[in-house]
Amino acid sequence: MRSATTRSFGIGLVGLAVLAVTILFGMTASSGVPGAPKTLVRAAFHNVGAPLKVGDDVRENSSRIGRVADLHYDGQQAVVTLELDGAVPVYADARAAVWDQSALAKKLVELDRGHAAAGPLGDRVIPPDRNVDSADLDQVLDVLDGPTRDALTGTVRQVGDGAAGHSQDLHDFLEHAPAELTGLGTTAGALTAPEAGLPALLLRADQLAGSFQGHQQQLAELVKQAGDTAGALAVDNGKPLQDTVGKLPATLTDAKAALDSLSRPLADLHGTLAAVRPGAQALGQATPDLRGVLREAPAPLGAVPGVAQKAGPALADLTGVLADARPLAPALSRGLADLASPVNTLAQYSTQVVEFFRRIESMVSTEVSPGVHGARVGVAVEGLSAATGGLLPDPLQGQDAYPAPGQADREHTESPVNILPGGNN
Incomplete structure (x- = not known):
C-alpha cells in the first residue's frame, strides 16, 4: 500500500516536472531555445x-x-x-x-x-x-485624393456586380487557366530567349518614350485631333465609311489600271527630260548674259525703226539688183569652185605673199642716191635638177625655184661657187 502511494507520488512529481518544462518552453518558444x-x-x-x-x-x-x-x-x-x-x-x-x-x-x-x-x-x-x-x-x-478613391470604390463595386452570377464562367476560366498559363509560360520563354532581343527592344522603347519628353502638349493635341477624326468617321454610325470601304476595291483596281497606263508616258517624259537637261543647264548658264542683253537692248532696239525706215529705199533697189544678178549666180558659183584650188594653194604661201609685197615696197622706196632708186633682181634657172627630175640638186643653183611654204628665206647655196644670181644665204 505504501509502495503504491510512493509510486503514485513519484509519477505525479514527474508529471508536474514535465508540465513545468512544457510551460517553460511554451513561454520561451518565440525567443529560441533557452x-x-x-x-x-x-x-x-x-x-x-x-x-x-x-x-x-x-x-x-x-x-x-x-x-x-x-x-x-x-x-x-x-x-x-x-x-x-x-x-x-x-x-x-x-x-x-x-x-x-x-x-x-x-x-x-x-x-x-x-x-x-x-x-x-x-x-x-x-x-x-x-x-x-x-x-x-x-x-x-x-496618395489617392477623394475623387480617385471614389472612382476606385466604384470600379471595385462594378467589378463585383459584373462578376455576380458568373460563377460558372469563373469556374470555366479557372478550369482552362492551367493550359493558358502553360501557353503564357511558352510565350514568356520565347520572350526571354537571347534570340528575341527583349532587352534591346525595351531599351529602344525606353529611348522612344524618352523622345516624347517635352512634347506632351503636341501629343495631347495629336490625340485630340485623332479623336475628332475618328468621331467624323463614325458619323451616321459609320455608314459613309462603310460605303467608302465597300467601293475601295474597285477604286483601287481602276487606280492601278490608270497608273499602269501612265508607265509609258512617264518613261517618255523621263527620256524627254534627260534630253532637255543639257539645254536647260545651258539656258541657266546663259540666263545672266540674256538678262544683260535684254537690259541693254531697249536703247539699240529703239533706233531700229528709224534705221529700217531709212534703209527701205536701198533695200528696194537692192531687191531689183539681186533679181537682175540672179542669172550670174550659177556662173559665179562655178567660178568660185574653180578658184578654190589655186586659192588653197596660195593660202599656204600667204605669209610669203605678204612678205613679197613688203619687199617690193621697200625696193621702190630705197634710194641709191638722191633721186635714183636701185634694186637687184636674181633669176633662177633650172639646170641639172630639171634634167634629173629633181633627183640630183644643181650645184650651180643657189636657190630652189619652187620652195616649199616658209622655205624661201632659208634657202642657201650648197656649192661654194654660185654662178647664178640670187646670192648665198
Whole structure:
C-alpha cells in the first residue's frame, strides 16, 4: 500500500516536472531555445509602423533567423533591437527593412547582414538612411485624393456586380487557366530567349518614350485631333465609311489600271527630260548674259525703226539688183569652185605673199642716191635638177625655184661657187 502511494507520488512529481518544462518552453518558444547563444543587432528607422511589435520575426532571405527583442523611440526615430539565433556575424554595411508578413498588417524585419569586406558592425546602430521604413496600406492609399478613391470604390463595386452570377464562367476560366498559363509560360520563354532581343527592344522603347519628353502638349493635341477624326468617321454610325470601304476595291483596281497606263508616258517624259537637261543647264548658264542683253537692248532696239525706215529705199533697189544678178549666180558659183584650188594653194604661201609685197615696197622706196632708186633682181634657172627630175640638186643653183611654204628665206647655196644670181644665204 505504501509502495503504491510512493509510486503514485513519484509519477505525479514527474508529471508536474514535465508540465513545468512544457510551460517553460511554451513561454520561451518565440525567443529560441533557452541558453542558446544570441546575437543582438540594433537598427534605426524613421517609421516602423504601429503593427511592428516585440516578438515579430527577423528574417534573412525570407528565412527566420531571430526575433524583435526590443522597440523604443529615440527622438524622431525608432530603434529596434534584433535578437539573432546563434553567434552570427553582422557587418558594417548591413541593412534592414520592415516588411508586411500578411494582409492583416503583421510585420517582420528583413535583415541583410552585409559583406565581410566592410568589417564587423560591433555595437553600432544601423543608420536609418540605410534602412527601409514600413509602408502601410493606409499610407499607400493616402496618395489617392477623394475623387480617385471614389472612382476606385466604384470600379471595385462594378467589378463585383459584373462578376455576380458568373460563377460558372469563373469556374470555366479557372478550369482552362492551367493550359493558358502553360501557353503564357511558352510565350514568356520565347520572350526571354537571347534570340528575341527583349532587352534591346525595351531599351529602344525606353529611348522612344524618352523622345516624347517635352512634347506632351503636341501629343495631347495629336490625340485630340485623332479623336475628332475618328468621331467624323463614325458619323451616321459609320455608314459613309462603310460605303467608302465597300467601293475601295474597285477604286483601287481602276487606280492601278490608270497608273499602269501612265508607265509609258512617264518613261517618255523621263527620256524627254534627260534630253532637255543639257539645254536647260545651258539656258541657266546663259540666263545672266540674256538678262544683260535684254537690259541693254531697249536703247539699240529703239533706233531700229528709224534705221529700217531709212534703209527701205536701198533695200528696194537692192531687191531689183539681186533679181537682175540672179542669172550670174550659177556662173559665179562655178567660178568660185574653180578658184578654190589655186586659192588653197596660195593660202599656204600667204605669209610669203605678204612678205613679197613688203619687199617690193621697200625696193621702190630705197634710194641709191638722191633721186635714183636701185634694186637687184636674181633669176633662177633650172639646170641639172630639171634634167634629173629633181633627183640630183644643181650645184650651180643657189636657190630652189619652187620652195616649199616658209622655205624661201632659208634657202642657201650648197656649192661654194654660185654662178647664178640670187646670192648665198
